[in-house]
Amino acid sequence: MSDPADLINRAIEALVEASIDLPAFSTLDRLVGHLRTEAHDALYRRVAARLDAIDRAALDALLVRPGGATTTPFNRLKRTPGPPTPKTLRLWIERLDRLDALPDDERPFEGIAHTKLRQFAAEAAAMEVDGLLDITRAARRHTLLLALVRQARTATRDDLVEMLLRRVRRTQAAAREALEALRAEHRRLEEALIGVLGEVAESAEAPLDDTTFGASVRTIFVAHGGAETVAERIRAVTACHEDNDLPLLWPIHKRHRALLFRILDRLEICTSTQDETLLRAWREVSAQRNAKRRDVPIALDLGFASQRWQDFVAPRVGSATIIDRRALEVCVFVHLADALLGGDFYVVGSERFADYRAQLLPWSACAPRVAAYCKAVGLPAKGAEAVEELRTELAAVAAAVDAGFPDNSALSIDPDGTPRLRQLPKTVPPEGLAAFEAALRARMPERHLLDILKHAEHWARFTRHFGPPSRADPKLARPVPRYLFTVFGYGCNLGPAQTARHAPDLISAQAMRRINAQHIDAGRLEKAMVDLIGAYARFPLPRYWGPGRAAIADGTHAPLRENNLLGSRHIRYGGYGAIAYHHIADSYVALFTTAIPCGVWEAVHILDGLLKNDSCLQPETLHADT
Numbered sequence: 200m201s202d203p204a205d206l207i208n209r210a211i212e213a214l215v216e217a218s219i220d221l222p223a224f225s226t227l228d229r230l231v232g233h234l235r236t237e238a239h240d241a242l243y244r245r246v247a248a249r250l251d252a253i254d255r256a257a258l259d260a261l262l263v264r265p266g267g268a269t270t271t272p273f274n275r276l277k278r279t280p281g282p283p284t285p286k287t288l289r290l291w292i293e294r295l296d297r298l299d300a301l302p303d304d305e306r307p308f309e310g311i312a313h314t315k316l317r318q319f320a321a322e323a324a325a326m327e328v329d330g331l332l333d334i335t336r337a338a339r340r341h342t343l344l345l346a347l348v349r350q351a352r353t354a355t356r357d358d359l360v361e362m363l364l365r366r367v368r369r370t371q372a373a374a375r376e377a378l379e380a381l382r383a384e385h386r387r388l389e390e391a392l393i394g395v396l397g398e399v400a401e402s403a404e405a406p407l408d409d410t411t412f413g414a415s416v417r418t419i420f421v422a423h424g425g426a427e428t429v430a431e432r433i434r435a436v437t438a439c440h441e442d443n444d445l446p447l448l449w450p451i452h453k454r455h456r457a458l459l460f461r462i463l464d465r466l467e468i469c470t471s472t473q474d475e476t477l478l479r480a481w482r483e484v485s486a487q488r489n490a491k492r493r494d495v496p497i498a499l500d501l502g503f504a505s506q507r508w509q510d511f512v513a514p515r516v517g518s519a520t521i522i523d524r525r526a527l528e529v530c531v532f533v534h535l536a537d538a539l540l541g542g543d544f545y546v547v548g549s550e551r552f553a554d555y556r557a558q559l560l561p562w563s564a565c566a567p568r569v570a571a572y573c574k575a576v577g578l579p580a581k582g583a584e585a586v587e588e589l590r591t592e593l594a595a596v597a598a599a600v601d602a603g604f605p606d607n608s609a610l611s612i613d614p615d616g617t618p619r620l621r622q623l624p625k626t627v628p629p630e631g632l633a634a635f636e637a638a639l640r641a642r643m644p645e646r647h648l649l650d651i652l653k654h655a656e657h658w659a660r661f662t663r664h665f666g667p668p669s670r671a672d673p674k675l676a677r678p679v680p681r682y683l684f685t686v687f688g689y690g691c692n693l694g695p696a697q698t699a700r701h702a703p704d705l706i707s708a709q710a711m712r713r714i715n716a717q718h719i720d721a722g723r724l725e726k727a728m729v730d731l732i733g734a735y736a737r738f739p740l741p742r743y744w745g746p747g748r749a750a751i752a753d754g755t756h757a758p759l760r761e762n763n764l765l766g767s768r769h770i771r772y773g774g775y776g777a778i779a780y781h782h783i784a785d786s787y788v789a790l791f792t793t794a795i796p797c798g799v800w801e802a803v804h805i806l807d808g809l810l811k812n813d814s815c816l817q818p819e820t821l822h823a824d825t
Contacts, residue, residue, distance in 0.1 A: 201318050202670045206231045232671070239339075242315065246307045246345065247338035254302035255337070258344045262328050271328055272297075273344070276351045280764040283362040283369075287764075288458045291362065295355045295465055304349035319346035321668035325717035356549045359462050360539060361764060365796075366455055367536040370529075372798075374447040381435050381447075388436050395423050445511045448529045459532065460488055467547040470538075471554055477503040477534055477544075484531045487524055494521045504530055648691070652683050659734040661727035665718045673718060681706050685714045725791075725813075732788055732814040745785025747816040752805050752823035754778040756797070769797035782808030784816050 200206050207227050214221055250258075261273040275294075281287045308316055323331070323343035334340040381388070402415040420426040434446040463485070470478050483499060499522060501509045512526045538544040545554040573580045579588055604610070609621050656662055662682040666673045675681055684706050688698030695711035735741065758776040759766035768775045780801065782791045791808035795801070805823045812818075 201235075201314060203228070203231050203235065203672075206235065240336075242311060243336065243338040243342045246311075246342045249307040250302065250341060250345075255341055257302055258341050258348075261344055261348075262331055273328055273331070273347075276347055277324055280358045280362070281762045282766065283365040283764060285455060285458055288359075288362055288366075288455075288462065291355060291359055292458075292461055292465060295352070295359065298348060298352040298355060301348050301352075302345060304345055304352070307345060308349065316346050316349065318668060318670070319343050320350035321720075323347035324350075325668050353548060353550045356466060356546055357551045358764060359466065360546055360549065360552050363459060363462050364536045364539065365764075365767070366459060367532055368798075370448060370451045370455075371444075371533065373451045374444040377447045377451070378442075378444040388432055391423070392429070392432060392436065395419060395429060443507075443511075445508070445526070445529075448533075449525045452529050452532065453525075456488075456528070460485070466549075468535075468539075468544055469547060469554070470543060471545050471556055472543050474503065474543075476500045477531070477538060480527070480531050481535060484528045488528075490524060493524055495524050497522055499527075501530075503534055508534075649683065649687055652687060655731060655734070656683060659727075659730040661730040664723045664726040664730075665714075666723075667717055675714075677705070681710065681714060682718070685711050685719065689715055725811075729814045732790070732816060735788065736786075736815050741786035741788060744787050747784045747786045747788070748818055749785040749820040749822065750782050750790060750809070750818035751785075752780065752782050752801075752808060752821060754780045754795070754801060757794070765794060765796055767797045772797060780804050780808070782812065782821075784818055786816070788814075788816060790814060790816060790818075 200209065207224075210227055210231065211221065247255075261276070262271060264271045280291055319342060324347055326343075331340055331343065334343075398419045399416055402412060402419065405412075405415075407415065417426075420429055423429055431450075437443070437446070463481075468478075468481075480499060480501070480503065483497065487495060499513075501512060504512065508530050511523075512530050513522045535544065539546070539552055542555050544552075546552045570580050579585045609623065611619050611621065613619065656679060662679050665678075665682050684698060684702055685695075687693075688695055688711060695708040695715070699706055699708040699711060736747065741747070755778070756772040756774075756776050757779045758774055761775050765777050766775055767777070776797065778795045778797055778799075778801075780793050780795050781789060783789050790812045793804060793807060793811075795804055801823075805821065809818065809821060
């Protein structure tokens, strides 16, 4: 436990269980602060004892600006990546090299809880260089810096994997766009290829020997760009006719293949399944990366790929199978990206792409609990019984739908079996609606947003979640008004300078920046949102719209600046940005919002909002389209 409130609650529980009279709250607060400081000091000393003089000097050097540099290495640690351009890829590869040269964080942090390491890293990230230099205890300063280095190293690996995935997806999208463009111009290509074939046929009609004819054909190919260019045009036209974009991937992929190989060379990728065919194929591709020969006679299991990919990578020539090295490389990169997204591959030292099995209980610990769990949730304890029960339920639902179909006036089925839903008739507004709206507006006058925030804080006390990363008491005068002004300024996109101009006696722009950077983050805002949802759900008004047992999930395009890894430019939205994916209850309460890139498969994010929703509204049914 790190939060003083949690520690105080646990102390009260222990005192009640021991039938001891509760002391004053100030006494508990003081004791918790004292014990918490002692526990953290012990952790600082343990980490410092595992660092040698070289490690300590390397950590202290992070706070010193090198000659000719504009900032310190510590400030560079807190930078976020830009869009996945080649320049950003190179910068982040160099960043990982620099981080790997810093002291190792495995041995010093051995035996320390992950929550503590996260807290130490957040505390260091919220501080400035002068704040760290003001820490008199070197053990604490070195522990905070090493925790930040650990987090930066993990985040950099995650960012590099994300850039790799985005680059592979861009290659696939560009190939599909190229295929669409070829469909528009395939007639010109076909006419050019027919012209080449006509010249070859004219040479064949001439009385030439085979040697002279072969030289003539080569001359014709050279005049049209060479045999390889003609072959690429033939593959392009074939792809256009067969709706196959695989032959178009290599020309796009080869522009950035060197950078992609550099990324993978610096990541330790392992498989989380028993199937190692893709991993062996990657090793073969890595070994053949500098080969000049296009066709390589190697025996390789391509069972990880579909039949379409196998026919493209290893076309049969007579009775032999020759693997196209370029096609194999593109195939492996595409399937490698899919495996990283699906969890079949993981990256050692990563967080978002780590081995998911490390978070699971072993089966030896789960087996004794299966019967009790199945009894609690009402499921059969054996797989065959569960399948039979599910089959019975589905059959009952299908029978009920069939029985109600004759009376269903909105659904019809075409002769070919296609179901169609008719548009519902427009409802007529009830009488007196205009008068009701006028009376409602008269009873609900306009309120200033700051007044709304003030009243919501009075009833929900949501600003109690804000504070420094150390979970200590905020050393602020009048913290609640300053928190409200910070939420108002950043939430309305006014910014600290414009907001501070309207309240110069209460807060300054610099103070707002510090509060936003050190006291408020996404996790704390989500906890505050949970409190507000709970307070709002107590009123009867939202129940008129719905009971809160159902929710919808949909996305909205949000414009972003072009200097982050999340954003992208998508033709569907006609601009640069990301998708704000909302989960909204049937009582019109926004339960959860997550930011995802444009063009991703939204189905993987549908259930995230329900899993991360900690409010009192817990929907049982979710409606979404993807």
